[in-house]
Amino acid sequence: MTDLPNITPDAFAPIDRDQLFPLQRSGAPARILLMYGSLRDRSFSRFAVEEAGRILNALGIETRIFDPHGLPLPDASDADHPKVTELRDLVTWSDGMVWSSPERHGAMSGVMKAQIDWIPLSLGGVRPTQGKTLAVMQVCGGSQSFNTVNQLRILGRWMRLLTIPNQSSVAKAWDEFDENGRMKPSPYYNRIVDVMEELARFTILTRDIRDHLVDRYSERVESRAELSSRVNMSKAI
Template sequence: MRTNGDLNNTSAAREVARIDIDAAHSYRSLAISEAEDDATIRKSYRPFLLSPEITSTDWISKLELSTVVKLAEEDLHKTGERLKVLVLYGSLRERSYSRLLAFEASRILFRLGCDVRVFDPTGLPMKDDVQHNQPKVQELRDLGRLERRPCLGLCRATWESHCRLQKPNRLDPPLRRLRRPTQGRTLAIAQVSGGSQSFNAVNSLRLLGRWMRMFVIPNQSSVPMAYTQFTDERLADPVEGGSRMIPSGNRMRIVDCMEEFVKYTILMRPHFALFGDRCSEREERVEKERKATEKARKEAEEKRVE
């Protein structure tokens, strides 16, 4: 008997059936092999990849991910297309913890069979109204543009200092102009902090994702005291390599986020067109068609009179 009653109203929670572990899929990797990967893309947009020796023995290879691996494998066989994910980070520091976190997230997604591409923001100008054709701006737009690359997911890692979002002007404006192309896609967010755990940056990213009409997954990752959460890059472990996340609840949270991100993306992808279908836009389209028809009719009458 509870002394203070059911304070959290747990009795109202829905019963959830436990999903059994499928041993055949527990530690399987759906990663794109070097032989089947595009060499240019692999060199330019997959800086997170490690040597085959490390990839086969590191902590990510030992994660039990049977449920999402099975789901991803079935989706790959059904559609013949891998989930395409663009990963962003904002820091340009030589040892950037948001970049290291983004790389770890990318490795998890890559094992789950995603076509992961990481954008390097080096050289991306600050926001203005004249540099639309700047190479880095165009590169980011091309990576995120729907018609050129059907990117279905976006993972964004950033860092926070003194309770504010860092470098929002560098990465966000080019994507903000892609508001329409990004609608209906999924978004995962994460942040690193230099001090105690905070959620200001991820909350800001959540608002930005909503503004871009994206579906932000419920889970999120916030890594406090990030400088203590990664191994030294100079002391590379033969099993794990250097600059890897140390075992902790923070590491498991980023795993949970990426697992959830893939699940949501797979479940929502078949309904992409449905989520973008709105009454206001349908009426606007009908009105445009009516005006076009009326204009064509008048032009035809004028020609007939002449």
């Protein structure tokens, strides 16, 4: 490492192929949490999530849908509120997530953002989202837009989620679902199938190695510095 004079040697290591390609992988079904961003009785973001859940189940994925009814606004309640606890437990349970929001005033809904804001970056020393997969979707009241999925991607990156390349944006959503909330055959439906297939593949591919994928040199340097500081303090005492 003579050509990397600023590297901390004990925090730097070559790529470990054994960790990237483990011989043993989990045979249990992957687990996906689906979240939607509207409280309306006829919520198209919920309909889209329910359709996505059916597709994931057909692909052999275990799914759960979080109902945001009763979830308090961030900072309006303590984190031990039952709905907050339910949401956080589901995030911890999951291997990946689907976020589906309506677009309102060119942005995601407050209901969607409130759910994401209740998910901590760290929970009891564990990062509940880091390295897990994410698929983003939006429903539009008018012509097709990508404002909301773009915003959700930013949040996914902030939460250290592996956001898959594909995404879904359903235009004129009021015309894409029947009276029972089932999605009609269309290119929009086909795209949701595409997105769920991709999410399932990425989740199964990465879930066993997600800690290794997001293991960061900069954080290893900080951890070693903190450990060294504690050792020196104990010796001084």
